[in-house]
Amino acid sequence: MNSHYNCFRPFSHFIMETLTLAPFPSRGISSRYSLFRRPSSRRNFWRAQTTVSELANLEAQSGPKPIPLEISSVEEALMGFISGRRKATEVAQAVWKNVVHRGDTVIDATCGNGHDTLALVKMVADKLGKGCVYGLDIQQSAIDNTSSLLEMSTEEHERKSVQLFNVCHSKMDEIIPKENPVRLVAFNLGYLPGGDKTLITVPHTTEMALRAASKLLDSKGLISIIVYVGHPGGRDELEIVEAFTSSLPAETWVGCKFQMLNRPVAPILVLLFKK
Amino acid sequence: MNSHYNCFRPFSHFIMETLTLAPFPSRGISSRYSLFRRPSSRRNFWRAQTTVSELANLEAQSGPKPIPLEISSVEEALMGFISGRRKATEVAQAVWKNVVHRGDTVIDATCGNGHDTLALVKMVADKLGKGCVYGLDIQQSAIDNTSSLLEMSTEEHERKSVQLFNVCHSKMDEIIPKENPVRLVAFNLGYLPGGDKTLITVPHTTEMALRAASKLLDSKGLISIIVYVGHPGGRDELEIVEAFTSSLPAETWVGCKFQMLNRPVAPILVLLFKK
Numbered sequence: 001m002n003s004h005y006n007c008f009r010p011f012s013h014f015i016m017e018t019l020t021l022a023p024f025p026s027r028g029i030s031s032r033y034s035l036f037r038r039p040s041s042r043r044n045f046w047r048a049q050t051t052v053s054e055l056a057n058l059e060a061q062s063g064p065k066p067i068p069l070e071i072s073s074v075e076e077a078l079m080g081f082i083s084g085r086r087k088a089t090e091v092a093q094a095v096w097k098n099v100v101h102r103g104d105t106v107i108d109a110t111c112g113n114g115h116d117t118l119a120l121v122k123m124v125a126d127k128l129g130k131g132c133v134y135g136l137d138i139q140q141s142a143i144d145n146t147s148s149l150l151e152m153s154t155e156e157h158e159r160k161s162v163q164l165f166n167v168c169h170s171k172m173d174e175i176i177p178k179e180n181p182v183r184l185v186a187f188n189l190g191y192l193p194g195g196d197k198t199l200i201t202v203p204h205t206t207e208m209a210l211r212a213a214s215k216l217l218d219s220k221g222l223i224s225i226i227v228y229v230g231h232p233g234g235r236d237e238l239e240i241v242e243a244f245t246s247s248l249p250a251e252t253w254v255g256c257k258f259q260m261l262n263r264p265v266a267p268i269l270v271l272l273f274k275k
Numbered sequence: 276m277n278s279h280y281n282c283f284r285p286f287s288h289f290i291m292e293t294l295t296l297a298p299f300p301s302r303g304i305s306s307r308y309s310l311f312r313r314p315s316s317r318r319n320f321w322r323a324q325t326t327v328s329e330l331a332n333l334e335a336q337s338g339p340k341p342i343p344l345e346i347s348s349v350e351e352a353l354m355g356f357i358s359g360r361r362k363a364t365e366v367a368q369a370v371w372k373n374v375v376h377r378g379d380t381v382i383d384a385t386c387g388n389g390h391d392t393l394a395l396v397k398m399v400a401d402k403l404g405k406g407c408v409y410g411l412d413i414q415q416s417a418i419d420n421t422s423s424l425l426e427m428s429t430e431e432h433e434r435k436s437v438q439l440f441n442v443c444h445s446k447m448d449e450i451i452p453k454e455n456p457v458r459l460v461a462f463n464l465g466y467l468p469g470g471d472k473t474l475i476t477v478p479h480t481t482e483m484a485l486r487a488a489s490k491l492l493d494s495k496g497l498i499s500i501i502v503y504v505g506h507p508g509g510r511d512e513l514e515i516v517e518a519f520t521s522s523l524p525a526e527t528w529v530g531c532k533f534q535m536l537n538r539p540v541a542p543i544l545v546l547l548f549k550k
Contacts, residue, residue, distance in 0.1 A: 073350060074350040074353050075349040075350050075373070078349050078353055078370070079349060079373050082370065082497075082529060082531055082548050083495075083548045084548065095353070095357065098350070098354050222357075245536040245537055246537050246539075247537070250537050253537060254359040255535065255536040255537040256356065256357055256533065256534060256535050256536065257532075257533075257534045257535075257536050258531065258532070258533055259531060259532045259534070260529070260530065260531050261521050261532050262520055262521050262522070262523045262524070262528055262529070262530040263525050264521075270536070271357045273357050273358045273359065
């Protein structure tokens, strides 16, 4: 197995590194990210932020562009999915909208280019400072892209609800406080779109992440997983996701799968609802 | 293989038998079913009808009772499904409502106790006499139950839209005129609820039925299949349904599956949309 595939540094190492980079609130500094304590929060979280000048640089590169965020209704998304006009990711987001409420705490376990993180921010952030989105990704470029997208597409009070972590999804239980009930954990497995396709999430850490997510999740909460099977290792990851889902007791969990049968490499949606 | 499992008589035999029974419109005859030509139709269809006195007998037996027909929205059905409160059949019916319109022609390939047939009648029948539901079942008791349920739960103009056939689902292409575009074909596989559980639909005829349905189906039409895997032979039938779906070209078909992963014997929904 390629060592890149794994979470290559422990979380404690990550914390120390970020502290060394920028221990206090700051904008316009030369390093790409400032990480600072949120004065308004009783909890000491660390938040990654992109400066405006850095944003311009990012835009000039091949990073994400602002997108109008429009999440379909479940009816639109499902009818579109079964008629080939909508993607599994759209069904997932439509379902989230029916599970997640303003003020909730949610986790994007695999930020990627930040589209899911952005969708979640729009669902949970409110002007009272409630609502919290934890975004995780093992790749720094994913965190950069997500931060850039959020900077372009959110308002100030929405950005305050986000905390991004350049850390493996399997480490989420080291980040999210146990006493904080989580309404949704979203996984978009595989590789970073537009990034290095050899850097992928892998079965071992994905299984750890699912286990951690299932413990953090509140009652009536949802774990949403998009599995990509078109790249090497994708099928192995699907097997792990299916095995984990199958092992969940039916008394307390509903675990269902939405799959295209005549498009073998189409993404597969797995939803785990905690009763 | 038990010979009961197969379609035990050719369609030509069936037609001759019904013609011998009652060639003209009739009510109140002693035999349970009258089969007659519909004068209002340009096409020569055959319709099964139950008399009022027979209905009283059927009600006195353990047949179906009138039920309030309430079909959920897709949103209610899907959110209910993923949270364990709604069944796959409810998702299926909710989806049909978005595909089928008044005046359409549809097929219930496996009437069972008639609940799907009733739902389809309510969707397609209109007072102008448009809309047509073909209901098929290999078991006479299923046709009886369906007819009884329709008698109890539909109005006259709705009943006129239905034609019931005691014939194997694999014979649908011998019943439905080729020039009649079909919007939906519904399959509810397995055994008749409340009936003899050794009498089940089987892979061989189900595959023939799917093939026939795929040819009869109009563009933008849907084949909806509920597969039960909790009885002997159920897994074999699922394999056939999956293999058939996987063989459909992705350019002209969308074939998707909805499955509970942590409830191994839960019914599985497969939807085949013709682009």
